[in-house]
Amino acid sequence: METNFSIDLLEHLKNEYYNEKGGKNSIFKKKQKTEIAQIICSRFPLDVLLKNTIYRIKDQNIIYIDYKMFKLYANESIYEEVVDYVFFLFNDTIHKYGNMNVQLNMDTITVSATERFKNIIILFNKRCVNTEFVYHLNKWCIYNTPSFVESYLSILKILIDQNIMQNLTLYSKEESLSLIEKMLENGIDDILLNV
Numbered sequence: 001m002e003t004n005f006s007i008d009l010l011e012h013l014k015n016e017y018y019n020e021k022g023g024k025n026s027i028f029k030k031k032q033k034t035e036i037a038q039i040i041c042s043r044f045p046l047d048v049l050l051k052n053t054i055y056r057i058k059d060q061n062i063i064y065i066d067y068k069m070f071k072l073y074a075n076e077s078i079y080e081e082v083v084d085y086v087f088f089l090f091n092d093t094i095h096k097y098g099n100m101n102v103q104l105n106m107d108t109i110t111v112s113a114t115e116r117f118k119n120i121i122i123l124f125n126k127r128c129v130n131t132e133f134v135y136h137l138n139k140w141c142i143y144n145t146p147s148f149v150e151s152y153l154s155i156l157k158i159l160i161d162q163n164i165m166q167n168l169t170l171y172s173k174e175e176s177l178s179l180i181e182k183m184l185e186n187g188i189d190d191i192l193l194n195v
Contacts, residue, residue: 066105101140109144143176
């Protein structure tokens, strides 16, 4: 199992897979993405993947989630562990700071991806019911917000707690890059890297 990790390496593994298979399959694309995710999970420890995808910003109550990285290895077999890890970060951040800000970078998400990952969204929402997370969420930001998110949110407003909805801020692709770069200047909280 490899431990040297970078998004470039994951992209390389993905491209290597497509080269071996003769390119992307237009009909069975979901199956190929699942196979790629499983290959990546077999090559890297899950904790390494998670800690490079979902982490707290150093000396801040910000939890950052990078969809672009997540999509490369996410698959049904790890959903429980992913949600456990996110809950660990939520609890640890609330304990340390009294509240939390969740920053979600949705760069490259598509409508088909929301369908592919709907089970982890459902699992996460089920586990959030009757937790204190709702009351400790100061801010929820979505960066690189695709146009379809706003229509989804109009439907989900009925299901999502109003405390969460009132703390939601959407940022366009144009404004996201500089905001993310500024946020990431502090680096990753070292304490979580040793968990």
